[in-house]
Amino acid sequence: MAYRDHLDLGVDYQVDQTRFSLWAPKAKAGQLIVYAKDSDQVADRISMTKDRDSGVFSLTLKGDCHGYIYRYALYNGRDWISTMDPYAKAATVNGQRAVVVDFSRTNPDHWGEEEPLPALASHEILIYELSVRDFTQDPASGVKNGGYYLGLAQSGGRSPQGMATGLDYLAELGISHVQLMPVFDFQTIDESQRPRKSYNWGYDPQNYNLPEGSLASDPFDPICRIRELKALIQALHQKGLRVIMDVVYNHVYRWEDHPFHLTAPGYFFRYDLSGQLANGSWVGNETASEREKMRQYMIDSLSFWVEEYHIDGFRFDLMGLHDLVTMRLIRQELTKIKPDIFLLGEGWKMSQVLPPAYAATLENAGQLPGYAFFNDQFRKVVRGQDEDLKHKSFINGGAELSKAMGQKLLGQLEGISLASPLQLIQYSEVHDSYTLFDRLKEADPSASLEQIKRQQALALALGVLGQGIPFIHAGQEFMRSKTGYRDSYNLPDAINQVDWQLADCHQDLIQYVKDLIRLRKAFPLLGQAIFDQIERTAQLLLAQDGLVGIEYQAEDTRIMLFFNGTSQDKAYRLISGSYRVLLQGMSLAYSSEAPWQDLDQIQLPAYSATVIQGCFKG
Missing domain, CATH: 2.60.40.1180 (Golgi alpha-mannosidase II)
Structure with a gap:
């Protein structure tokens, strides 16, 4: 099947007419509910026509519908159920109602005019993960709109000691890709509160195809978040940096009121033999990527982000919950749009329902040559097991791990066949779990700051100079701490924000990382794309x-x-x-x-x- 040839779902906007399409195969009847602007009042209810063969309800409205606010109502034979459009591309505050948008009105100045970034050699790829909110939230970042899309898009930020921060800091570091933690619309922050009173990383999907409003300067304006995220992506591209978007298609935050469930009950999620929701994600549900409409949804959604927002790559949260066929098709379809698309993910074995042979796990990486996988074997050898803080690692006294460390630096894995060393994401810190500094401090409270700094530098060198793709978590290069908290996903800004005064204190370590990156780029042998070449x-x-x-x-x-x-x-x-x-x-x-x-x-x-x-x- 050519996945871009199917009937488009969601909204097809044109200046003189707009078509609304919703797949709801079990519903008996459907309506488009149009709301008055800036009001909860229903302005109109319009019946939709169902195609019995496809299960799609559709309706075409004449005239310019830009700005229309809407939801759908579905009749299940007993009750009318109100649902958000699963394909919504713009929304009101907190993502409760979809909005029709003319996307030509959402572009920042000069959008799409920049020259394509030059191709990268394998040894030039290096990923830097950050949270939009965390990276400039600290007032010491010296940027306006700190903690928002516009804050990270701003050039000229300076720390108290005059060091570049934010966007300029990223450009000076030498990385190739910036990986943005969730910027799609998630459910666990009240966007209407200013100043923001809650915090969350964002791995709680609500609307997959529109930006998160808590990061926008005006969450009440449906276009604002779109334009400002585009402005951020544009600013990163202008600095020569590619953008990877962290996506979470493996589960939703609240399945019972998510449009996946409301539009097609029992279809989009996996269930065990007893009829209970499968829970490989450990948050109450897991989506069924192997089913045609879920597969179509993922491909449609990802394609939209590439085409409309110029995203350069995707990091798949809990990718092991997705099936191999879907992930291959995603690669196939996205490559048609952007030949150099970069795809990576967490290949952990999670699902108790999807058979292991069909899962997009690290163990099956050889069947997904177009994807890179987080290498937890490398991570455990470098930093140790976080479940046991006394567990030794190569950088803190685990001399018996020398052979394993050598193998991991050469891209070798135990019991796993890979198509290329570029399938390995070599990391010692990521947003999950302790920062490396906190891990080292907790493991040896008596260790001096100087010792931890040397160990931190060694871990960074192992990641940057080994085969595979280096990965750095924001602040790792200046000993970022979250004061000992293992998972800070919902803790305050005071814990999560990047501390630019701390960066001032460790400019020598930052310079060391810049040197490591320059060294890697100077010697292509340090980042080879073919295992046979490494062996030779x-x-x-x-x-x-x-x-x-x-x-x-x-x-x-x-x-x-x-x-x-x-x-x-x-x-x-x-x-x-x-x-x-x-x-x-x-x-x-x-x-x-x-x-x-x-x-x-x-x-x-x-x-x-x-x-x-x-x-x-x-």
């Missing part, structure tokens, strides 16, 4: 006693990486020759002009990464 060019020199050493050699390049995860300074004996020390912990910044010198050994400081370049052996 890489040699594991050392993997024992808390030390890992890797040598890459190809054409006229020879580079060696050493990682010391112990509390002691070490040394490694080299074949006597001429070398350049490109990086040595945080004490020696990366320089492409580092001098050549005769060496027969290299010092490996405690909790550090060291990179040297040698003369090509030929």
